[in-house]
Amino acid sequence: MIIVTSHEIAGRNISRTIGLVKGSTIRARHIGKDIMAGLRGMVGGEITEYTKMMAEAREQALQRMVEDAESKGADAVICMRFDTAMVMQSAAEIIAYGTGVVLE
Numbered sequence: 001m002i003i004v005t006s007h008e009i010a011g012r013n014i015s016r017t018i019g020l021v022k023g024s025t026i027r028a029r030h031i032g033k034d035i036m037a038g039l040r041g042m043v044g045g046e047i048t049e050y051t052k053m054m055a056e057a058r059e060q061a062l063q064r065m066v067e068d069a070e071s072k073g074a075d076a077v078i079c080m081r082f083d084t085a086m087v088m089q090s091a092a093e094i095i096a097y098g099t100g101v102v103l104e
Contacts, residue, residue, distance in 0.1 A: 001066050002076040009076060009103065018074045018100035023064025027057045028091040058082060061096040074100030
């Protein structure tokens with residue numbers, strides 16, 4: 001599956017547009033990670049526990065988007081984007097979305 005953030009794929013022609021493809025996941029913070037993050041927040045620096053959690057969430061949302069695209073018959077996704085929304089105090093949704101297309 002070719003995934004790009006641009007409107008086209010260099011050297012390839014789009015023969016058909018499938019439409020919106022998407023995948024999402026909702027992740028909640030873990031109390032143990034909150035404690036470590038709180039301590040790290042006091043001294044400064046990257047909160048690696050959250051960095052890792054968000055990276056895993058992006059990968060899962062991306063994989064779900066690919067599965068959605070494949071189920072609709074797309075072989076590439078253009079204009080791919082990530083978005084994040086807070087669902088509640090300790091949980092966030094990560095969504096990956098784009099336009100599924102069929103290449104010549």
